[in-house]
Amino acid sequence: MTVTEAQASWFTSTFNALVENVELAVLGKRQVVELAFCAMISEGHLLLEDVPGTGKTSLARAMAQTVKGVGTRIQFTPDLLPGDVTGITVFDQKRGTFEFHQGPIFANVVLADEINRASPKTQSALLEVMEEAQVTVDGVSRKVGMPFMVIATQNPVEQAGTYSLPEAQLDRFMMRTSLGYPDHGATLRILESTRNQKVVVPPLVELQTIVAMAGLAREVYQNPLVLDYIARIVDATRNATQVRLGVSVRGAMALAKAARTWALAHGRTYVTPDDVKMLAEPILAHRLILDPEAEFDGVTATAIIGQILLDTPPPSQRDLG
Numbered sequence: 001m002t003v004t005e006a007q008a009s010w011f012t013s014t015f016n017a018l019v020e021n022v023e024l025a026v027l028g029k030r031q032v033v034e035l036a037f038c039a040m041i042s043e044g045h046l047l048l049e050d051v052p053g054t055g056k057t058s059l060a061r062a063m064a065q066t067v068k069g070v071g072t073r074i075q076f077t078p079d080l081l082p083g084d085v086t087g088i089t090v091f092d093q094k095r096g097t098f099e100f101h102q103g104p105i106f107a108n109v110v111l112a113d114e115i116n117r118a119s120p121k122t123q124s125a126l127l128e129v130m131e132e133a134q135v136t137v138d139g140v141s142r143k144v145g146m147p148f149m150v151i152a153t154q155n156p157v158e159q160a161g162t163y164s165l166p167e168a169q170l171d172r173f174m175m176r177t178s179l180g181y182p183d184h185g186a187t188l189r190i191l192e193s194t195r196n197q198k199v200v201v202p203p204l205v206e207l208q209t210i211v212a213m214a215g216l217a218r219e220v221y222q223n224p225l226v227l228d229y230i231a232r233i234v235d236a237t238r239n240a241t242q243v244r245l246g247v248s249v250r251g252a253m254a255l256a257k258a259a260r261t262w263a264l265a266h267g268r269t270y271v272t273p274d275d276v277k278m279l280a281e282p283i284l285a286h287r288l289i290l291d292p293e294a295e296f297d298g299v300t301a302t303a304i305i306g307q308i309l310l311d312t313p314p315p316s317q318r319d320l321g
Contacts, residue, residue, distance in 0.1 A: 003269045004217050008287045013214055014205065015041075015265040018066055021204045025062040026055050028186025032179050034265070035282055036151070040109075041213050042098045042261045044174025044254060045130055045150040047286065049155055055179050060111035060151045061201075066202040067210050069108030069147070076118035082125035093188060100137065105129055106144050106194055109205060111135065112152040116162040126150065130172040147210045167245065174254045175279075176286035220260035221270040225315035229273055230255050233280060237288060242299050244288035255283045273314035281305050 003011075026033060036059060039046045048056050057073065064071025072086060086102035104110065105126075115123065128134065134141045135147050152173065154165070170176075182190060196248045230252055238246030259275040266275075281302055288301040 002221070003216060003264065005269070007216055008264055008267060008269050011213060011264045012267045014209065014213065017204060021066045021201060022059065022062040023311055025058045025199050025201050026179070027189050029055070029059075029179050030184045032177055033059070035175055035177050038265060038279075039174045040067075040147055040149045041210060041217055041265075042258045043147070043214055044176060044258065045152070047170070047173040047176040048151065048153045048178060049156045049176060050153065050178045050180065051155060056151070056153045057111060057113065059179065060109055061150075062108075063151075064109035065201045067147070067207055068202045068205065069109065069207050070079050070106075071109045071111070072104040072107040073102050073111040073113060075113050076115050076122070078117060078119060079172075080118045080122045082122050083137075085122065085125040086129070086137055089138050098138075100140070100142070102142075102275060103135075105135060106142075108145065108149065110148075110150045112150055112213055114154060115152040116154040118163065120163055120166065121161065123165065124291055127168065127172065147207060147214070167287075170286050171248055171250055173286065174258060174320055175282040177282045214261075217261040217264050218257075220264050220268075222256065222260060223270065223320050225319055226259075226271050226273060226276065227256060229312070229314050230259075230276055232277070232312050233284070236312055237284065237304070240304055240308065242291055242294035242304060243288050244291050247284050247287045251284055251287045255279060258283060272320075273279070277309055277314070280309055 012078055015037060018037050019030060022033050023030060023039075036046055040063065048059075050056055060073070074080075083103065085103050087101050087106070089098045089100050091097075092099045112126065128136060129144060129148075130150055133146065134143050136142075136200050150173075154162070181187075234247045234252045234255075237243060240246070255276065258279050259271045262279055263269075263271045263275045285301040285305050288304060289300060290301060290304075
């Protein structure tokens with residue numbers, strides 16, 4: 001199946017409408033909202049590293065309301081148990097049978113707030129559902145439905161009483177980004193809005209529309225040379241002298257998948273090297289494990305990805321045809 005110009009136009013207009021709708025609640029952060037919807041349509045998950053009070057909860061709630069989906073919020077704390085996330089099986093004395101009570105993970109948009117405050121055992125409750133969109137409790141697997149997206153948050157400044165996310169968990173997040181503080185103009189608009197009632201984000205599309213968009217994005221043409229470019233970038237992360245662990249195959253697949261969605265969101269039926277460059281840092285940087293000496297010297301994963309993009313030549317327009 002080839003994506004037609006008419007389908008691309010519908011996708012682009014719908015994508016922009018989704019972003020503009022969420023911008024009613026999250027002011028001045030269009031690119032972050034675009035990345036969030038790119039992750040959702042690409043069937044991925046989002047990790048937000050930010051200080052408190054920057055609108056992370058508002059983003060998750062607004063996205064769920066926009067797609068007419070179910071949004072839940074799980075406050076991760078040290079005493080949270082895996083069953084509090086996935087749900088538990090309870091014995092019904094009247095019926096004499098066991099009954100499964102769904103946990104908050106059974107939603108379309110799940111906000112895992114301060115995910116690094118829970119124990120590794122509780123964090124691991126998300127591993128299966130983030131990869132396979134299903135939860136297994138007492139040997140029975142249950143689908144969580146589509147679309148399904150986890151938006152996890154963690155505070156990069158305060159580390160007391162936290163548990164760092166393991167590599168396997170980080171690798172399951174398609175993207176990592178941050179909202180950051182709004183600029184001066186957006187701050188003024190936020191302060192002005194405090195005089196009025198709370199902003200209500202109207203429902204815009206059905207859940208099935210997101211599923212249809214995901215199916216369309218999978219059909220976007222990706223030139224073999226662009227795939228080769230992605231592979232060379234990933235190889236470079238594994239061979240970098242300051243990196244102890246490079247990007248996994250899952251990370252390479254995430255970049256290729258998200259690039260298709262990003263291209264279609266911007267009106268193209270094919271992926272360009274610029275799409276790959278745009279998404280490389282939010283998709284790849286959090287997957288790198290640096291050498292302790294490099295970290296001590298102030299080297300960051302973002303800087304390494306930036307240098308790799310400079311050192312890895314993209315395919316020329318002539319080669320792409």
